Amino acid sequence: MTDTTTVDPESVDQRSRPDKKAARSGGGGLFRTFWRWHFYASFLVIPVLLVLASTGLVYLLRFQIEPLLHADLMKVDVPSSGTRLSYDAQAASLLKAYPDGRIAAVLEPSDADRSTDFSLSTAAPGTPSWEDDTIREVYVNPYTGEVLGELDPNKTVSGYAKNLHSNFMAGDLGAYVMELGACWAIVMAITGYYMYWRGRAARARRKAARAAGAALRHKHATIGLFVGVGLLALVASGLPWTIWWGAKAQELATSQGTSFWSEDPGAQSSAPTLDASVPHSHAVPWGEGKSTVPTSEGTAASRSTADQIGFDGAIETANVRGLHHPMTVIPPADEKGVYSVIGYAFNEPGHESALHIDQFTGKPVAEFGYDQYGALAKVVGQGIALHEGRRFGTANMVVSGLFCVAVMFMCVAGPLMWWRRRPKGASMGAPRGRLSLKAGPVAVVGLIALGVGLPLFGASLVAVFALDQLVLRRVAPLRNFFNVA
Incomplete structure (x- = not known):
């Protein structure tokens, strides 16, 4: 049983009314107010963070997980000669097995023992890749040309993780x-963080006394000290992806002559953007997603696919220009299109680049890379690389993986602490406290500023206050259940 005679904020029995002296001083009362906000925010945040952390961990390790699950497709034996077939020869072998298919992209093998990944579409020509649900990843042995099999990119473990991570697989609502x-x-x-600082003395005393639940609370607070920093960083770097804030912030940036993305200065046509040309299973550098794709120069009606430079010619040109491997090559969609080669530079966002190559002459039509990004696009691109655990190579991946595990621990530890101290009867056992301008002016102003900066959050904040004032405080059973001060 918790000792209610002490005024330590963390040791106050939440089934009793707050200590009046502490409330007047703004100490214990403000602590309980912050605790209350922390408690009720968790009902929304914990499910979201649990999904984000678990799916983020899977996606972070996708290059390790998928080859283990699909070794028969993704891994090959390296012959003693070590000689690979040309990409065009591999493509011909693929189309022989899939005569009705259309190659949407090819991804170079990342290592000698990996197969070549072809994106194959059976949709009607002209269907944008971003809405092409027929895309399949077909794997070809680069040494023999044997077609090893196919996968639906949306139905792999990492595919499900990616889709859950973006919107719970529930569309705009998600x-x-x-x-x-x-x-x-x-x-x-x-x-x-406020509770960690204000409650440190009480936690230390309870831990020393070996009070029930003290060890778990101490771990929750200590791990949370580090998780909070990463959480704020990941939220900030993830906001450009969001459906409302991201879209509105981009509109504001565009009105000021800048952008989260960057425009391709070499694009001269009204062709689709690069991210609409690339199959959804392939990554496009953030800053290049909205760059438009130019057309081939000097095309002639008499020319045919036999006159194209092919995948090998495109990669050879990209090699000369110094693009990073492994490259993704998107073939032209029609006789006016180009080969678009993306050097993603996975661990080095500053080296990412896209090269558009005339499909007949093999000459670069336009090249667009990190150096052409605007300042805002560079910042966002670096932040996203950090968010995805690839900015600093293996070290970044390890730290990000540990962070995901720590978040999952926090999502379990919090509800477990509540379960152990939950009261009997018709009450949530929520901390009792009320935020006021007099008791916590900085907190009130900060909350308003956060609501203005994040309007979707601000709208939810208004809804919470309206529910509190118009419903919870006026209906006795609800007032008691939610422990309204």
């Missing part, structure tokens, strides 16, 4: 919930 949960995660982190 994307809004995800964004709202990320916004409230900021509140969780800030209130958590």
Whole structure:
């Protein structure tokens, strides 16, 4: 049983009314207010963070997980000669096995014992790749040309993880919930830091006394000290992806002459953007996603696919220009299109580049890379690389993986602490406290500023206050259940 005679904020029995002296001083009362916000925010934040952390961990390790699960498709035996077939020969072998297919992209093998990954579409010509649901990843042995098999990129473990991570696989509604949960995660982190600082003495005493639940609370607070920093960083770097804030912030940036993305200065046509040309299973550098794709120069009606430079010619040109491997090559969609070669530079965002090559002459039509990004696009690109655990190579991946595990621990430890101290009867056992301008002016102003900067969060904040004032405080059973001060 918790000792209610002490005024330590963390040792106050939440089934009793707050200590009046502490409330007047703004100490224990403000602590309980922050605790209350932390408690109720968790109902939205914990499910969102649990999904984000678990799916993020899977996606982070996708290059290790998928080859283990699909070794028969993704791994090959290296012959003693070590000689690979040309990409055009591999493509011919693929189309022989899939005569009705159309190659949408080819990804170079990342290592000698890896197969070549072809994106194959059976959709009607002209269908944008980003809405092509027929895309399949077909794997070819680069040494023999044997077609090893296919996968639906949306139905792999990492495919499910990616789709869950973006919107819970629930369309726009899921994307809004995800964004709202990320916004409230900021509140969780800030209130958590306040509680860590104000409650440190009480936690130390309870741990020394070996009080029930003290060890778990200490771990929750200590791990949270580090998780909060990463959480704030990941939320900030993930906001450009969000359905509402990301879109509105990009509109604002565009009106000021800048952009989250960058425009391709070499694009002269009204062709689709690069991210609309690339199959959804392949990554496009963030800064290049909205760059438009130019046309081939000097095309002639008498020319045919036999006159094209092919995948090998495109890669040879890209090699001369110094693009990073492994490259992704997108073939022309029609007689006016280009070969677009993407050097993603996975661990080095500053080296990523896209080269558009005339399909008949093999001459570069346009090249667009990190150096052409605007300042804002460079910052966002670096932030996203950090978010995806690839900015600093293996070290970044290891730290990001540990962070995901720590977040999952926090998502379990929090509800477990509540379960152990939950009261009997019709009550949630929520901490009792009320935020006021007099008791916490900085907190009130900060909350308003956060609501203005993140309007979706601000709208939810208005809804929470309206529910509190118009419903919870006026209906006695609800007032008691939610422990309204």
